[in-house]
Amino acid sequence: LIEESEEISAISLQEYEDILATGLPGCKYGVLHGRLTGAEKDKIIADLKRGSLHFLLATTVVEVGVDIGNATFIVIENSERYGLAQLHQLRGRVGRRDSQSYCFLMAEGRETERLKILEQTTDGFAVAVA
Structure with missing residues (x-):
């Protein structure tokens, strides 16, 4: 779930980003979802592999084809x-x-x-x- 939804009871990526901004202000993370371009996804994965990011928030877009x-x-x-x-x-x-x-x-x-x-x-x- 990328954004809040009235139909689905789940925390969205956007809500997690808000939580992390206050709860873990120094933590570096990437956000991966299906609305990103291929180049944007590749950059986030490369940053994570390089160690520039501590962790990844993602939708099920990581289910196939992501190798970290x-x-x-x-x-x-x-x-x-x-x-x-x-x-x-x-x-x-x-x-x-x-x-x-x-x-x-x-x-x-x-x-x-x-x-x-x-x-x-x-x-x-x-x-x-x-």
């Missing part, structure tokens, strides 16, 4: 809204090197039971048939 080898954790909010295959793809954005990595799924309601397969395995086939 030194990324070690990902937090996925409202994970109950995504399919298991999509969540598996998103968590695959971290842990691409030898470093320990973590994927935090934040979910609400009964859907959390469905997400347990992601806790139990990293095998994409097992996730697909779950």
Whole structure:
């Protein structure tokens, strides 16, 4: 979610930027979403890889085609809204090197039971048939 929405109950990237501006004023981060041009996305990814940015706020645009080898954790909010295959793809954005990595799924309601397969395995086939 890039901007606030009356239809969807979720924190937008814009709201996160406002929170970070006051809560972590010295922190450098990039914001990645589908409304950016390819060149803008490439620059943000390059800055993150170079270490010019501490972390990335992103929509699911990072699901495919983004390779940041030194990324070690990902937090996925409202994970109950995504399919298991999509969540598996998103968590695959971290842990691409030898470093320990973590994927935090934040979910609400009964859907959390469905997400347990992601806790139990990293095998994409097992996730697909779950």
